Amino acid sequence: MSIQTIFSLTVVLGIFVITGVLLAISLKKEKKEESEVTSISE
């Protein structure tokens, strides 16, 4: 596999990583909001 293709594969992996991070941030925010609602209701 050429260096150039490996570069493209790295870009692809970068997109997957960014997607995973964004999803993780969204889920973390949701958990934080849920725990805030729970503590308020308690």
Add this chain to the structure above:
Amino acid sequence: MSNKTIEERDNFRSRFGALMAITGMAIGLGNVWRFPYVLGEYGGGTFLIAYIIVLLAIVIPLAIVEMGIGKGIGKGNIDVYADAFKSKTAGKAIGGTAAVLYTGMNFFFITIIGISVYYMYVSLVGLWNNTPPQEIYDSLMANKALLVVLFSILCAMVSYTVYKGIGKGVESASKFMVPGIFLFFGIIIVYSWTIDGIAGGYEFLLAPEWGKLASLDLWIAAIGQALFSVGVGPGCILVYGSHLKKTDDVSLNAVTISFLDTSAALIAGLAIIPPCIALGLDPGSGAQLIFVVLPSLFSMIPGGQILGFLVFTAIFFAGITSAVAQLEVPVTTFSDGLGWSRKKSVTVFTILTVVCSIPAIYNEALLKIFSDVAGNYGFIITAGLGAITYVWIYGVRKIREDFINPSSDIKLAPWFDVLVKFVVTPIMIFILINAII
């Protein structure tokens, strides 16, 4: 009811569910049968870089605006257009027409999903072991009664999902189907590494051609693909945005969904194209790729029946979540705008889908008309009209200040208005006109 409060609406129950539902709307057959082809044609990595740039600079800002106005007004297309034009009649005429055109895609789309369901069966029984894939496809296309049966079952499934509502129906289905798309294509990618010559397939799909970065055609293709794939403009992001909770972060959601959609297209491309190249098959694009080339591929590799079943299941998931969105858009729009009950909206648009789809199964010319009117021109015109209405008529500044920033961690500054009004929307209109010409 048009005076129904936002609290009374059936909204998404969780952020993850909302993300999966909107991603399911965005991920369609185009991610599987068009993106890999365009990626290979325009120089792999080169196209990918252009695609990411236009995704960040053009598509995501528009998606933020559309989701923002949907969440802020909390209603479907009719009410949003009525608010923008200060006229209920304009709202009914433009918003109603846009929603009906959007559901028009189901007039041919559900039949295609039916074909992918048949191929799940073809994979399980290994029909390609004794019948050439082209013959399997041709005999299915000639068997109109079977196509009608498959269409009817799927149409009922889509209608029931939408009838159940946003939380219990659309969200619940998307929460397992969308991760399934990623999981099943992921399994194929890992398996494909055992095929001799797979590196050559990666070279074909991804090897960059830097000279193409200066080509206008590359950029037009990248913008067109990104706009159509994420689905900004016609009102689907608006409708799903109208069901978000008031605390949902619109900017984060829009960015996440755009990246999930891109990742789905990439994962499908990596699963399908390199193995085809490694085994000497010409991947091509469209129905030919999915229903003829893929069965040929799976007939050539050990465990092909199971792998084929997984791929066609992933394609089924990608299709059905989009078909659900294509029904949900008019259902939300007419329930909010005209005060129809959900049951009435679902019934009316399901009957319309059945009345248009079944004759189209028997008449290819009619199928082509629906494909052109709803899938091509309808989508393009309503997308352009939507962008102009949200950005220029309703006002991007108002959307940003009132609907986006209050619940977003990262506040968008006034430069965002300038970018969307004077750069993004004109480029989008140019691309849409270019697509029509």
